Amino acid sequence: VEAIEITPEIQDAADGLAARLAVFVSEHDALPFRFDPREGAAR
Amino acid sequence: MSNTTATDLAALTIGEASALIDRGELRPSELLEAHLARIAEVEPVVHAFVEVYTEEARAEASAADVRAQRGERLGPLDGMPVSAKDLLDAAGHPTRAGSLATSERPKPADSEVIRRLRAAGATFLGKVHTHELAYGNETPPARNPWDLRRVPGGSSGGSGASVASGTSLASIGTDTGGSIRIPAALDGVVGLKPTYGRVSKEGLQPLSWSLDTAGPLARRVQDAAIVLQAIAGFDPLDPFSHDVPVDDFSEELAAEIDLAGVRIGIPESFYGPKLMPFVGDAFEAALAVFIEAGAVLVPVEMPELDRCQDVMNVLASVESASFNQVQNAERGHLYAPEVRAAMAAGQATSAITYVNAQRGRGVVRRAMHAAFEGIDTMLLPTIATQAPFVDGGGVELGDQELDVLNALNVLTIPANITGIPAITVPCGFSPDAMPIGLQLWGRPFDERRIVSVAAAYEQRTPWHTRVAPIR
Numbered sequence: 403v404e405a406i407e408i409t410p411e412i413q414d415a416a417d418g419l420a421a422r423l424a425v426f427v428s429e430h431d432a433l434p435f436r437f438d439p440r441e442g443a444a445r
Numbered sequence: 446m447s448n449t450t451a452t453d454l455a456a457l458t459i460g461e462a463s464a465l466i467d468r469g470e471l472r473p474s475e476l477l478e479a480h481l482a483r484i485a486e487v488e489p490v491v492h493a494f495v496e497v498y499t500e501e502a503r504a505e506a507s508a509a510d511v512r513a514q515r516g517e518r519l520g521p522l523d524g525m526p527v528s529a530k531d532l533l534d535a536a537g538h539p540t541r542a543g544s545l546a547t548s549e550r551p552k553p554a555d556s557e558v559i560r561r562l563r564a565a566g567a568t569f570l571g572k573v574h575t576h577e578l579a580y581g582n583e584t585p586p587a588r589n590p591w592d593l594r595r596v597p598g599g600s601s602g603g604s605g606a607s608v609a610s611g612t613s614l615a616s617i618g619t620d621t622g623g624s625i626r627i628p629a630a631l632d633g634v635v636g637l638k639p640t641y642g643r644v645s646k647e648g649l650q651p652l653s654w655s656l657d658t659a660g661p662l663a664r665r666v667q668d669a670a671i672v673l674q675a676i677a678g679f680d681p682l683d684p685f686s687h688d689v690p691v692d693d694f695s696e697e698l699a700a701e702i703d704l705a706g707v708r709i710g711i712p713e714s715f716y717g718p719k720l721m722p723f724v725g726d727a728f729e730a731a732l733a734v735f736i737e738a739g740a741v742l743v744p745v746e747m748p749e750l751d752r753c754q755d756v757m758n759v760l761a762s763v764e765s766a767s768f769n770q771v772q773n774a775e776r777g778h779l780y781a782p783e784v785r786a787a788m789a790a791g792q793a794t795s796a797i798t799y800v801n802a803q804r805g806r807g808v809v810r811r812a813m814h815a816a817f818e819g820i821d822t823m824l825l826p827t828i829a830t831q832a833p834f835v836d837g838g839g840v841e842l843g844d845q846e847l848d849v850l851n852a853l854n855v856l857t858i859p860a861n862i863t864g865i866p867a868i869t870v871p872c873g874f875s876p877d878a879m880p881i882g883l884q885l886w887g888r889p890f891d892e893r894r895i896v897s898v899a900a901a902y903e904q905r906t907p908w909h910t911r912v913a914p915i916r
Contacts, residue, residue: 405773405774405776405777405778405780405785406773406774406777406785406788406789406792407785407789408789408792408793409789412786412789412790412793413793415790416790416793416794416798419755419758419759419794419798420794420795420797420798420801422752422755423752423755423756423759423798423801423802423805424797424798424801426752426755426801426805426808427801427804427805427808430749430805430808432801432804432805432807432808433804433807434800434803434804434807435803435804435806435807436807
């Protein structure tokens, strides 16, 4: 038995979430998140 | 202080305790011993602490005694007993994050937040419980000091329970979708979620890198401001840290804070349909206080906020499944069922959906920034209901029955999605005598303003003075 099991209910919920977000970003013509080349991690 | 009991001392605020020490009427080691006595008294039923570092705390309090005696106190936090959620590393102790799956190995160094607390002279009492991996709002085994049959909230439930039960003067929590504000509101104390990037996350186990924020829970707004002052500021070792000036967060706190003309946005169409009636009543009474004080209430429309929970659920589950990928495979069987389900949800989410969640986040951020034009702060209830019973199943909100996680964070998530600061203060009690909170949202890095408006409300109301009965 896998420790982390993707059950049909969990997959259905993920698919529903994906569909709602796809509509939301499409309606708002949303851009991808910003990439700033000046930003950099110190380590 | 010869006639003062340990319980009295443990019920002080940071401001009061610090003033007593300044006047030579209280020693930090007396204050610590009062807290240790209070812990011995109430912890058998509250269960806030993972571990109390008694001897380390006594050594720190003794050093604070010497500084106080020499007139060399480091500031108002010097000698104050504080705790932190067990997501933050403390040198010489493991960070278990509320999970059997995490390592028992002691951490070699303090997290930056705990290092800064100690540098400010705080007496570090120990670590308090988190919901497992910070992924939940119930926080077993901790209980709510107002009704021990109920949850303290989460994921910083140990912090809320400890501050409310008088075993810490303040406690550091973390807030990814509301996890500082939710236990603060359910336990009747103050919780301050700073702007994303205001407080270092070095040595903090992530739940969700792009959402996590550390901040204080305390008994008064001023106490929360004092703790934030100690822990805020740029950290080059934290890639998410912002290099912006640190304000004096207590600067606008005065004997009587003027609210005349302060413009407060009210996003009623967002919170209104979600509230239990008793929360709505308490919030309406709070609005009347602001109106009476001369504040100007401005309706705010942000329909984009209704997608925040979807954005949050994708970001948190995917980022958490990424951070914990190896642990999930090797030790995931040790997780509680709801944490396994959350990790599975992250694994079941496509890369396209994760990118869409980040795109959706941008939509919400732009809407929030636009809504702040012409207003100083926004005001809404912190939680739509009261603390649920332990193992009580789902929570009814309006015409829906939701799981505890999604029922309690529905009004707190937008501040995490947009990264803005937020504070919760007590604003009343339910018919079951459980605390209700209101929250204020601010512009990015404008914690000073929400601290000031929250303190003004506190000055005009009695709710913060009630003490949890621990029953």
